[in-house]
Amino acid sequence: MDTQELTLEEKLKALRDTYGAQLPSKLAEVTEFWAHLCEQSWDWTITENLHRSVHTLAGSAPTFGFTDVGQNARKVEHVLKEWIANQTSPTESERHTISALITTLTNVTTIPKRESESETDTATSAWTKCQTDTHLIYLVNKNHKLAIELAAQLSQFDYRVKIFNDSSNIDTAMKMERPAAIIADASGDLSGILLIRGIKALYSASIPVIFISKYNDFESRLQAVRAGGDAYFVEPLDINPLIGRLDQLTQNREVEPFRVLVVDDDHSLATHYSLILEQAGMEVAIVTDPRNVIAMLAEVRPELILMDVYMPVCSGLELAKLIRQQDAYLGIPIVFLSSETNLEKQFQAMRMGGDDFLTKPITDKNLIASATIRADRSRTLNTLMVQDSLTGLLKHTKIKEQLAMEVSRATRTSTPLSFAMIDIDHFKKINDNYGHLTGDRVIKSLARLLQQRLRQSDSIGRYGGEEFAAVLPGCPLENAKTVFEEIREAFAGLIFLHDGKEVRVTISIGIADASHYLKPEEINHAADEALYKAKNNGRNRVELDLHKDVTHSH
Template sequence: MLDALSALVIESKSDDPAVADVKDRPANTADKSAPILTNVYFYGDDSSDTGDLSRRLTDFGIQLIQTEPGAEPAHDVDVITAVVDFDAEALVSSNAEVLRRISEQYPGAIAISADGSFEGRLAALRAGFETYLEKPLDVTTIVDAIDKRISERQPEPFRILIVDDDQELGKYVELILSAAGMISQSITNPFETFDAIREFCPELILLDLNMPECSGVELATIIRQQDALSSVSIAFLSSETEPARQIEAMHSGGDDFLPKTLRAEHLVSAVEARVKRFRQLRSMLVSDSLTGLLNHTATKHQIETEIGRAKRERSEFSLVMIDIDHFKAVNDTYGHGLGDEVIRSLALLLKQRFRTTDVIGRLGGEEFGLVLSGAGREDAVRIVDEVRQSFSEMEFQAGQQSFSVTFSAGISLYPAYQSVKDLSDAADRALYEAKHAGRNRVVVAD
């Protein structure tokens, strides 16, 4: 089921040379090269901890703008959300109304506090803060929370396929869903369903129950016979009122039963709820648990998908293999907890720097894979090398000591290599060359 669903979606000083790339660096050296992409207001005390957090977030393209409770926001600054330190003196003495105004002004605002108690969390929730992060903060945790807010502001439209022999009704439902910001498509011939699914890639299929040439029950059963479609949501949209027929429909593979008499706003709400559940399931199945990136299997499927697209459009793309240099030395020197932070930090940096149309996956351990759609040799080398430089300038904190890490990358190009195996093997060879040449560099396969 995982494979099928994936196809749809799409360093410390040391005499040990193995620690050569894990270098000591002066504490509190900010990354000067990372672009400032996202503005976030910060309500809290101006302390050394705040300054350190601000510098760490800059690595990920996030700029904290210090402000005071009750201050008027700058109208010329696009602010994504706010981070509120509930332990700050100015906020401890504030009443709930001040906090509520902040949460209302910046939906998705993030509360941070050393108080992990139920009472502390409840007070924050009642003030309108649904996200509550407990100190000490792992910077990747707060970056994740901010990224989620960005995603909520720019969500991917839901994709709905409607199968109904009544063309007029199908178009009416399509119009309702399109008006709600969804991408919908309707067909009247159930025999065209597989072609429509393959081309349109729906997240939810709305089926009419009673169609003359192939009933909704029959069509749902046939869809569920296909492993590649076993997790796509199916909802019956029908005027059928007989309970036995509705139960039969649900047993055939339906996930929901919606009456055709449903009011437009209720239909939109029902469809939204179903697709959100589908996306949660898809994310659990195809995502790496540590980083939230695509897992190995899903990444490989996406390479296959990109090959197909590039063939049809006669376009190019690049496959990038990235491996963190001397990662075992990081784990051995600083522990696996900090090793995980290094991996999560690289994952977040990749998500920040690459387009949503690019494929970003964790292939296992400290290795990552990228598919850069439409990117030729020059573009791929430029952007990967920029990210390599930014990552090498990141600081990681181990007690009073700070360290940095590097990565190496190998790139293969389509159409020079035209199969998943050939592309992967070529990128692996280029990655080996980068390692052999001294690491912390990008090499392109010949």
């Protein structure tokens, strides 16, 4: 962790040094523009170039610690802005005023203030991720048999469980290895309640706690709340809601980093934003030429665009409107980053397609917070549109789109690709015998198991009803078979409860790979045929498509 912080500090220092080395030429450019205006008849093109130069300085200089340069550039910018707005040549007195301001600007110290470094260090260290084992669970229960059974169920969902039948060893264990969560028995003499109170007092109150109890009365639940419990389940346990709550509390599933596109013609400033956001765990792409934005949108698929307002070629306002012309990008939030302080112009920017306006200079902490809030909201809205409401998996149309995209990529790069079709065996009987609520729990359990056992790079969808599909890029057929054999066995080991009775369910799986197929429809059909073979051969098995008698469609 120290190495990562040091690396970031070195990168930011290199950016400051580079900016500081370039600053004299930037100030010389301001002086040159002003000299041209004083020597010739008033030229509005040169005036706008001068305005752009001081506007850029006002926004970028404070970010790299040159606060005085930024403040003085801002004063020049305000005067020039009025002249440009009125399109009236300045009087002799006004020229003397601006000349004095530019002299002050160009003579100001170019040594960055150290405060900016400490502010950056504080902001980034506050966002540094804690290295925690999100799979380790402490299970505290005097009933050893029940603890063994529950641990076996939890292990099917990739949790590693340590069992404690009393509190004698848990203190030593806590000092050695911190768990992601604690599941404790709250029944009987409230020993579990007292234990958790002690742990919360001695260690971090942030460790999530789930209580299990025989009792469902108000007083028992209140005691659990007062002890710091985050969830409460009554025996006999249904594993599905318990796992769901455990996933939420531990954030056990890996979260894909937010994707951000930074559009700013000032490369140093764009790089600074990129480093700060990457340190916060985001994936960032930079565009300094507005003409390259559309191509980058298709490649990066950003969940947030951070855009400067004043740029050459076209303004940020024009670029936002251009982006909004395409339906595919209507939902991507655009946040303008500019030193523009005029509220009317900020509102105009948002009317042109922006979602928010942040004023430069912006602290690293505020930049991270603003980007996180907007990207998270964007992802949530997108999720509602493309994901199945019951399982959280991709909808039928979306998983087929993912298959088509990955088949194209596999063909282009000559890399392996496997596609699996998964079906719950005798699902109609489950609904008929145990009801649709039990059927929904079975479907959600399989969805969660697939999410936990497959990679973040894999795509999983609910194909329809009790049928699922998974796209595994870079995965050869035999490797996919090994993975899905493990998933099949894990699912068969799950226990579902209905009226106190245990219910077990199995799945059948068919897998095909893209090496013998040119079109997504072909590999889809091949996996479906393999699934049909699995069902015909007795169910609860994995079958592969072996490319027999394959003819390609050209």
